[in-house]
Every structure is written in C-alpha cells, then in structure tokens.
Amino acid sequence: xxxxxxxxxxFENDTRAASAIEGLAGSPWKLEQVHSPIPSSxxxxxxxxxxxxxxxxxxxxxxxxxxxxISLAMYSGIQWNLVTSGKPVIAFIPxxxxxxxxxxxxxxFGNVLGFLLQTNLPEFxxxxxxxxxCSGEHFGILATCPEGQENNLVAFFQEKGGEAKLI
Amino acid sequence: xxxxxxxxxxxTVLKTLRPASLKYWAVVSLLFVGILIGAGCWAYQIAIGIxxxxxxxxxxxxxxxxxxxxxxxxxxxxxxxxxxLYLFRAGWRNPIARAAETMxxxxxxxxxxxxxxxxxxxxxxxxxxxxxxxxxxxxxxxxPLVFDVVAISTYLTVSSLFWYTGMLPDxxxxxxxxxxxxxxxxxxxxxxxxxxxxxxxxxTRAYLFFAALATPLVISVHSVVSWDFALGIxxxxxxxxxxxxxxxxxxxxxxxxxxxLMIPLRRxxxxxxxxxxxxxxxxxxxxxxxxxxxxYAYMVEYFLAWYSHNIVEQESFRWRAFGDxxxxxxxxxxxxxxxxxxxxxxxxxxxxxxxxxxSILINIGMWxxxxxxxxxxxxxDFMPNAWGLYSPSLIEYAIxxxxxxxxxxxxxxxxKHLPSISMTELKEGIHQxxxxxx
Numbered sequence: 349x350x351x352x353x354x355x356x357x358x359f360e361n362d363t364r365a366a367s368a369i370e371g372l373a374g375s376p377w378k379l380e381q382v383h384s385p386i387p388s389s390x391x392x393x394x395x396x397x398x399x400x401x402x403x404x405x406x407x408x409x410x411x412x413x414x415x416x417x418i419s420l421a422m423y424s425g426i427q428w429n430l431v432t433s434g435k436p437v438i439a440f441i442p443x444x445x446x447x448x449x450x451x452x453x454x455x456x457f458g459n460v461l462g463f464l465l466q467t468n469l470p471e472f473x474x475x476x477x478x479x480x481x482c483s484g485e486h487f488g489i490l491a492t493c494p495e496g497q498e499n500n501l502v503a504f505f506q507e508k509g510g511e512a513k514l515i
Numbered sequence: 516x517x518x519x520x521x522x523x524x525x526x527t528v529l530k531t532l533r534p535a536s537l538k539y540w541a542v543v544s545l546l547f548v549g550i551l552i553g554a555g556c557w558a559y560q561i562a563i564g565i566x567x568x569x570x571x572x573x574x575x576x577x578x579x580x581x582x583x584x585x586x587x588x589x590x591x592x593x594x595x596x597x598x599x600l601y602l603f604r605a606g607w608r609n610p611i612a613r614a615a616e617t618m619x620x621x622x623x624x625x626x627x628x629x630x631x632x633x634x635x636x637x638x639x640x641x642x643x644x645x646x647x648x649x650x651x652x653x654x655x656x657x658x659p660l661v662f663d664v665v666a667i668s669t670y671l672t673v674s675s676l677f678w679y680t681g682m683l684p685d686x687x688x689x690x691x692x693x694x695x696x697x698x699x700x701x702x703x704x705x706x707x708x709x710x711x712x713x714x715x716x717x718x719t720r721a722y723l724f725f726a727a728l729a730t731p732l733v734i735s736v737h738s739v740v741s742w743d744f745a746l747g748i749x750x751x752x753x754x755x756x757x758x759x760x761x762x763x764x765x766x767x768x769x770x771x772x773x774x775x776l777m778i779p780l781r782r783x784x785x786x787x788x789x790x791x792x793x794x795x796x797x798x799x800x801x802x803x804x805x806x807x808x809x810x811y812a813y814m815v816e817y818f819l820a821w822y823s824h825n826i827v828e829q830e831s832f833r834w835r836a837f838g839d840x841x842x843x844x845x846x847x848x849x850x851x852x853x854x855x856x857x858x859x860x861x862x863x864x865x866x867x868x869x870x871x872x873x874s875i876l877i878n879i880g881m882w883x884x885x886x887x888x889x890x891x892x893x894x895x896d897f898m899p900n901a902w903g904l905y906s907p908s909l910i911e912y913a914i915x916x917x918x919x920x921x922x923x924x925x926x927x928x929x930x931k932h933l934p935s936i937s938m939t940e941l942k943e944g945i946h947q948x949x950x951x952x953x
Contacts, residue, residue: 362946385521385688386943387715395712400720406728417665421656424645428653435657442657445739446665452732453669456725460676463721467714469683470706478709480691483684485521 353498354380356479357505357512358486365487366394368508372491377501381474381490383482391487402462409458410451417450418443477515490515519788524941528685528934529692531784535931546924553917556910557632565635567910574893574905579633581885582918585768586626587667587740588761588881591733592769593619594674597681598729607797609940610789613685614780615773616678617935621925622772623671625918630663632914659742666739673732677725683708683718684939737765744888750831751892754819760812764884767805767851770798771877778871780930789936792865799864802855802877809884810852827897834895835887839904843883844891850880 359365362384369391372379382391421443429437463469482488489510493501498514505512519527560567570577596615600608631637643664645654654661687708690701708714741761744752754760774795781790820828835844854876863869890905907915929935 381709382712383710384712384715385684385710386939386946387719388946391712392716397712397716400717402717402720403724406721406724420645424653424656427651428655432655432657439657442662445662445735446656448735449662449665449669449732449739452728452735453672455728456673456676459721459724459728460680463680463717466717467711469708469714470703472702472707474709474711475702475707482710483688483691484525 351495352492353495353501354477354490354492354515355498355501355505355512356477356515357489357491357502357508357510358479358481359489359508359510360486362388362390362487364509365489366390368489368505368510369394371504371508372489375504377491377493377497377504379489379491381477381488383478383488383490385483385485385487388487400466402459402466405458405462405465406455407458409461410455412458413450413452413454414447416454417447420450421446519941519945521942521945524789524938524945525688525692527784527786527789528936528938529689531930531935532689532932539927539931543924543927546920546927549920550917550924553914553920556913556917560632560635560910560914561637565633567908569906569908569911571903571905573896573901573903574890576633576889576893577905578886578907578911578915579629580889581882582915583626583629583633584740584761584885584889585882586622586629586918586922587737588765588768588885589772590619590622590626590670590674590769591737591762591765592773593617593622594677594729594733595766595769596773597677598726598733601726602730605797606944607794609944610786610791610794610936611773611777611798612940613678613682613937614776614930614935615769616674616681617926617929617933618769618772618776619674620671620678621922621929622769623667623674624925625922627667627671628918659739659746662739663743666736670732670736673725673729677729680718680725681722681937682933684710685934685937688938689934734762737762744892749892749896750825750827751816751835751888751895754816756812756815756819760809760816763805763808763812764851764881767802767809767855768878768881770802770805771874771881774798774802774870774874775878776926778867778874780935782867784930784935786936789941795867795870796861796864799858799870799873802873803858806852806855806858806877810848813848813852831892831895835891838895840887840891840894844887847880847883847887850876851884854880 357368359368365382365384366388369379369382379395382395384391422438425437425439425443431437435442477490479486479488489505491501491505502512502514568577568579593615596608597612597619601612631640634640642652643654643661654664656662683705686701686705687710690698690705693701738758738761741757745754745757747753777790777795777798781787817832820832823829835841854873857863857869857873863873894904895902
C-alpha cells in the first residue's frame with residue numbers, strides 16, 4: 349500500500365472551507381478532520397454529519413437518576429420506619445422532589461459522559477496534526493492523499509482560497 | 516455590539532490574563548485577610564460552641580441561614596443568563612455569561628458553607644449522608660432540609676460541569692497562545708480540545724442539554740430553599756407563594772450582583788466594546804421585571820394575611836412593618852421594589868454610577884429581605900410569651916465579612932487566570948452563522 353501524505357489547509361472563513369469540503373467529496377483524496385474556532389453550521393452541513401447521540405446518554409442518565417433517587421428515599425424511609433408529620437413511611441410526593449433532583453444530576457453525568465466518550469476527550473495526540481490558528485481566526489481542513497499526489501491536493505486547496513501546507 | 520474581528524476579541528480577552536499588577540495582588544491580599552478573619556471566627560465558634568453567635572430561643576436561625584439563602588440567591592442569575600436566556604436566544608447574554616456562571620459556582624460554594632457553619636458541631640455533617648450505620652439512623656427524605664442537601668449539591672455539581680464544559684474551547688485558545696508551563700497547564704485543562712468537527716457536533720448538543728437541564732434545576736433549587744420555611748407552620752413562613760417569590764427574589768439579587776461585578780470588570784479590563792451599555796441596559800430592564808414580581812409578592816403576603824382573617828398572620832405582618840425590625844423591612848421594600856423602578860428611566864439605565872449604586876442597594880435590600888423573613892418569622896410566632904429578639908454577634912458579622920471576602924477573592928483569581936468572557940460565543944455572535952448549542 350502506498351504511503352499517505354497529510355495536507356492541512358487553512359481558510360479565513362467557513363464558506364470557503366465548506367466549499368473545499370464539498371469539493372473533496374468528489375475527489376480521490378480523503379478528508380480527515382475539520383478544525384474550527386466556532387461551531388459552524390455551514391461546515392457541519394457540508395460534512396453531512398448525523399445528529400449527535402449525546403442525548404441518549406443524557407436520557408439514560410436521567411432515567412437511572414430518577415429511579416436511584418426514588419429508591420434511595422424509599423430505602424431510607426423503610427430503614428428508618430417512623431411516621432413523621434403524619435406522612436406515610438413511603439411518601440411519594442416528597443420523594444418525587446428527591447427523584448427530580450437525582451434525575452437532573454444523573455442526566456448531566458450522562459451528558460458529560462456521552463460527550464467525553466463520543467469526542468474521545470481527553471485526547472492529546474491530535475495536537476500533533478493541528479494548527480494553532482484554528483482556535484483563532486482560521487478554519488482548518490486536514491486531508492490525506494496517496495504519496496505523489498500531495499502537490500495536486502495543495503493546489504486544490506489553494507484554488508479554493510486556502511493556505512495549504514504538507515504535514 | 517460594534518463590529519469586532521475574531522482577533523480583536525481574542526486580544527481583548529487574552530490581555531486580561533497577562534501577569535497582574537501589584538495593585539491587584541494588594542486587593543487579593545486584603546481579601547485574603549478578610550477570609551482569615553472569617554475562618555478564624557468560625558474556628559473560634561467550633562472551639563467555644565454555637566452560643567458565640569446571637570442565636571437564642573426563639574430565634575435559632577440567624578445570619579448563617581440568612582447568608583445561606585442570600586448566596587444561593589446570588590447563584591441563580593448565572594444559570595438564568597447562561598441557560599434560560601440561552602434557550603430564549605437572547606444574544607446579549609453572550610459577553611456576560613461566563614462571568615455570571617463563575618459567580619454562580621463561587622456563590623453556591625459559599626452558600627454550601629453556611630449550613631456547615633450553622634451546624635455548630637460541623638464534624639457531624641456526615642449524618643446527612645444516607646449510609647448504613649450501627650445506629651440505623653437514616654436521613655428523612657420527607658424533610659425540606661434533606662431536599663436542600665440534595666438540591667444544593669446537585670446545583671453545585673451541575674453548574675460547575677456546565678461552567679467547565681462551556682469553557683473548553685476557550686481554554687484551548689488560551690493554550691494555543693501560551694508558552695512554557697502555562698501552555699502545559701492549559702493543555703491539560705483543555706483536555707486536548709482542537710475544535711474538530713466531531714467535537715463541535717457533540718459539544719453543541721451537550722451544551723443544549725446542559726441548558727435544558729439547568730433551567731428547571733435552577734427553579735427547583737430556590738423553590739426547595741423556600742420550602743425550608745414554607746413547610747413550617749410559623750406565621751410569615753407558611754405560605755404557598757414562597758417558591759415563586761423566592762425564585763424571583765433570587766434572580767433579582769443575582770442580576771444585581773452581575774451588575775456589581777460587571778461594571779468594575781468592564782472598566783478595569785477595558786471591556787467597554789464587549790460589555791456594551793446596551794447589555795447593562797438589558798440587565799437593568801430585567802431587574803425592573805424581577806423587582807416588580809418581588810414587590811407584588813410583598814403585597815400579596817399582606818393581602819393573604821388580611822384576607823385569611825387569621826389574627827396570628829395579621830399580627831405577624833403588622834409587626835413586620837411597624838415592629839422591632841421595621842427599619843429592616845422598609846430597607847427591604849425600598850431597595851428591592853422602589854429603587855429598581857428608577858430603571859424605567861433610560862438615563863438611569865445608561866448611567867454607570869446609577870447602575871452600580873442601584874445594584875449595591877438591591878444587594879443590601881435582598882440581604883435584608885432574608886433577615887426580615889427568617890428572623891421576623893422566628894421572633895414573633897404564635898405565643899406572645901415566646902416572642903423574642905435577635906441581633907447578630909460580632910462573630911457572625913466577621914463570618915459574613917469572610918464570606919464576601921471569599922467570593923470576591925475567588926472572582927479576582929478567576930478573572931486573571933481564566934478567560935472571563937466567552938471568546939467562542941462572542942466569535943459566534945460576530946459570525947452569526949454559528950451553531951453553539953443547536
């Protein structure tokens with residue numbers, strides 16, 4: 349298998365970056381990553397990415413939280429087993445408050461966990477193929493091509509209005 | 516906001532992270548002395564006993580509980596600005612969201628200290644945790660005090676995670692402009708964020724869920740705090756309007772604290788182009804709204820006392836306005852409901868000295884609101900022979916001073932070490948096509 353070469357192109361706006369992404373789709377080169385200082389809807393549409401699945405983690409967290417909160421309150425009530433303020437030992441209305449707080453807490457844990465798992469954070473290896481200007485004003489596209497075609501890829505990016513360099 | 520470039524936004528914000536002047540460290544040291552005084556007095560209280568405070572029978576809940584409710588209230592506007600206004604797509608929140616969120620995190624931490632201080636025997640705090648023990652003692656989850664433990668810990672955890680997650684892209688920006696040890700530290704705390712499209716895809720979704728979860732949470736937390744009082748039978752406390760009344764009051768005081776913090780921040784860090792007069796104007800308009808709700812709640816309490824024909828309630832509210840704590844009551848009414856009405860005048864909303872002065876007056880008024888409710892209720896309940904008075908001791912004042920010192924100390928450390936304005940959200944505002952949280 350021929351060795352692959354990596355080319356990083358920087359664009360001053362996301363319109364040009366999105367146009368380059370669309371152009372890459374019909375090319376023999378492979379799009380690896382797109383870096384941007386802000387979440388750009390143009391770039392995400394050009395990439396045709398699916399909706400994030402973070403929500404499933406959040407939902408699962410929320411359900412686990414609600415059940416845990418209610419169960420903890422019920423278990424504590426049964427252990428203590430004393431009627432207070434005339435309320436039954438297992439009093440659902442006050443326990444709903446505990447259930448609600450646990451729902452939010454665990455949903456947030458699920459949200460953070462889902463976010464970290466799906467983005468693979470913390471992860472420091474990708475900093476090696478990253479241009480620091482991408483957290484500032486530039487939109488970066490990292491693409492790979494078979495060895496020998498790197499000049500064509502650089503020329504493609506330059507034609508799209510980007511500043512390209514071989515990594 | 517006047518048209519700024521991404522580079523200008525970065526330059527303005529990153530400039531604030533340069534090494535601080537001697538003046539800054541002098542103020543930080545002064546605040547640290549305030550913290551030491553507060554901590555010393557708490558240590559003294561632990562050594563001698565809770566009796567060093569002014570608590571007595573019948574007023575067993577004193578300034579520690581007032582401070583607790585006050586700081587929880589301050590914490591509310593951060594989430595209002597970062598989550599509720601975000602869901603309403605109020606773009607003017609962007610420049611102030613980070614500082615308001617930070618204020619929330621610090622205020623909740625300080626609020627959380629007060630139940631510990633109030634406990635007296637603080638080493639027994641673990642009794643609140645549900646765990647198997649030889650005495651078979653378990654927390655009573657039907658009690659609003661236990662709701663409070665759950666709600667405040669949840670709020671602290673959620674607001675801290677929201678704050679940190681929202682800061683990741685900015686921490687990466689700081690990392691990319693730093694060098695040496697600073698770069699390494701920011702590299703770790705930014706978790707290796709590179710702004711990859713996959714990161715943004717999940718980040719924007721997670722941010723939206725954070726906002727959607729924090730919104731009902733913030734309302735629930737101060738409702739739960741209000742039930743600490745409303746679920747008791749004490750006249751002046753036992754009221755169904757307490758939850759919305761407390762939530763509105765919390766946001767009222769929080770917004771005032773946002774102004775108190777933003778106005779000096781804007782001047783010291785030359786943020787005038789970012790935190791514009793329009794933004795301060797919008798905060799002032801929101802304060803009119805919350806001030807009117809709070810004023811309405813004060814009137815409804817009187818109406819309910821009159822309409823109920825309950826002589827104990829009627830006496831309680833008569834005494835509130837004309838009794839031993841009438842001064843505190845009128846400070847509360849004037850500062851919280853009358854003074855904010857000045858914001859109806861555009862000139863006042865556009866004047867920095869007026870904005871700053873009114874924000875301080877509201878903070879004072881809101882502290883006294885909690886004084887009037889907590890002390891007033893406990894001091895003057897059903898039986899005239901059980902009535903009593905309370906005044907805070909020097910120890911309590913010192914601990915109050917310590918709490919304010921700790922809050923401003925943490926905030927000052929924050930503004931010099933972390934980006935106090937969300938660069939990402941500002942850039943999105945400039946770009947207009949961003950999808951933060953979509």
